[in-house]
Amino acid sequence: MSKLIVFCEHQNQNLKRSSIELLQFGKSKNFEVVGVVLGAEGQKAAEQATANGASEVLFFNDVKLNGYNPELYLAALEAGIKQSGARHVLAPASSAGKDVFPRLAARLDSSIASDCVALTVEGDTLIAKKPLYAGKAFAQVNLKDSPVQIVLMRANQLPVATAGSANPGAVKIVALPAVDLKAILKEVVKGASEKLDLTEANVIVSGGRGLKEAGNFKMLEDMANVLGATVGASRAVVDSGWVSHSMQVGQTGKTVAPTLYIAVGISGAIQHLAGMTGSKVIVAINNDPNAPIFQKATYGIVGDLFEIVPKLTEEFKKLLHK
Ligand SMILES: Cc1cc2nc3c(=O)[nH]c(=O)nc-3n(C[C@H](O)[C@H](O)[C@H](O)COP(=O)(O)OP(=O)(O)OC[C@H]3O[C@@H](n4cnc5c(N)ncnc54)[C@H](O)[C@@H]3O)c2cc1C
Structure with a gap:
């Protein structure tokens, strides 16, 4: 059974869905799955990784890894991959993933496919599908001749089954290698929202210029609260300063794939x-x-959003909170 290593990202101490998808995928394809968890806040996530398919978790239990620092992440991930001896590497196509793994690929002289939307395995080879030209075309990427195969998957592309039971005994604490840092992370300023990040969200309510003014986003927040959704936005409203850039969906914003x-x-x-x-x-x-x-819509409602959104919110409330 060949080894597959998964970069396990966590938020608020819990393993992110995007990483759970990858762990379960590896397990379903009969790989021996090794998880890598970075940061002293990752204890619970490391145990969750064992419940989702990892037979071993390399846990870099170090406060220096609590915030994203590319040099430290690079050192830890390189050490994890080398220690595990894995030839297959899966990671979420998150901001950190897309920043650190190309560096790692250069270091390991390996191939990499980023931002993928589908993944299969043939023999010992990962075959990934990735969009090109803002989604107008797709490439099938075959990583077969590389010493290490790295695939970064977008969230919500692979199925997730109920987790099994955790095995804390499979969590192995690993020391962060010494790094001669060129940059030091001093502070991470978190966004005000406690809501799930757009890239992880299962339901998104997104608003555009049709809302007319910033204050009207309140209508979308009300709907989102009822649905347990995250609020997104078009660039037009971000550029107008109505909402923050972290909410922008699109080519120069976030790529999302909710239900x-x-x-x-x-x-x-x-x-x-x-x-x-x-x-x-x-x-x-x-x-x-x-x-x-x-x-592109599965269902279209032609009409004035100022009439439709409050009515829909009321109906959702009745349906979901009876
Ligand atoms: C290089 C580049 C990158 C870009 N990246 C992004 C990106 O990442 N994300 C992004 O979103 N855009 C991006 N854009 C901008 C994009 O081209 C559009 O300008 C933008 O998406 C338009 O936003 P909008 O749909 O909110 O506004 P509009 O195009 O103005 O649309 C508003 C809509 O609201 C409807 N409407 C108005 N009033 C009502 C009402 N009362 N009830 C119901 N409907 C109503 C209108 O019919 C209209 O369809 C990019 C552009 C460029 C050039």
Whole structure:
């Protein structure tokens, strides 16, 4: 059985869904799965990794890894891969993943496929599918001739089954190698929202210029609270200063793939679509029947969002909180 190592990201001490998907994928394909957990806040996540398919977890229990520092992450991940002897590496295509793994690939002289939306295994080779030209085309990437194969997967692309029971005995504490740091992380300023990050969210309610002004985002927050959703936005409203850039979905924002994406007052420009067409069900609310978003929508509601959104929120409340 060959070894596959998974970079296990965690947030608020819990393993992120994106990492759970990768651990379970490795296990389902009969790999011997090794998890790597970074940071002293990762104890619980390390145990959760054992419940989701990892037969061993390398836990770098070090406060210096609590915030993202590329030099330290690079050193820890390189040490983890070398120690495990794994030839296959899976990681979430998160901000940290997309920053550190290309560096690691250069160091290990290995191939890498980033931002992938599907993954299969043939023999000993990972075969990944990744979008090109903002989703207009797809490439099938075969990583076979590389000493180490690295694939970065977008979240919500692989199924997740119920976790088994944790095995704290499989968690091995590993020391961070000494690094001659060129930069020191002094502070991480967290966004105000405690909501799940857009890239991890299962339901997203996104707003565009059709909302007319910043204050009207409150309507979307109300709907999101009822649905347990995260609020996203188009670039037009981010550029207008209504909401923060961390909420932007699209080519120059975040790529999301929730089960349900509700686009409210968003026209559906190609750069917006590039970030959300991986959503399983898309609902568009727009008063222009010719808005391009309807070409991609599973369900379209033509009408005034100021009438429709409050009514829908009321109905969701009745359905979900009876
Ligand atoms: C290089 C580049 C990168 C870009 N990256 C991104 C990106 O990452 N993400 C992104 O989103 N955009 C991006 N853009 C911008 C993109 O081209 C669009 O300008 C932007 O997505 C439009 O945002 P919008 O849909 O909110 O606004 P608009 O296009 O103005 O659409 C508003 C919609 O609201 C509808 N509407 C108005 N009033 C109501 C009402 N009362 N009820 C219902 N519907 C109503 C209108 O019919 C319209 O369809 C990028 C552009 C460039 C050039």
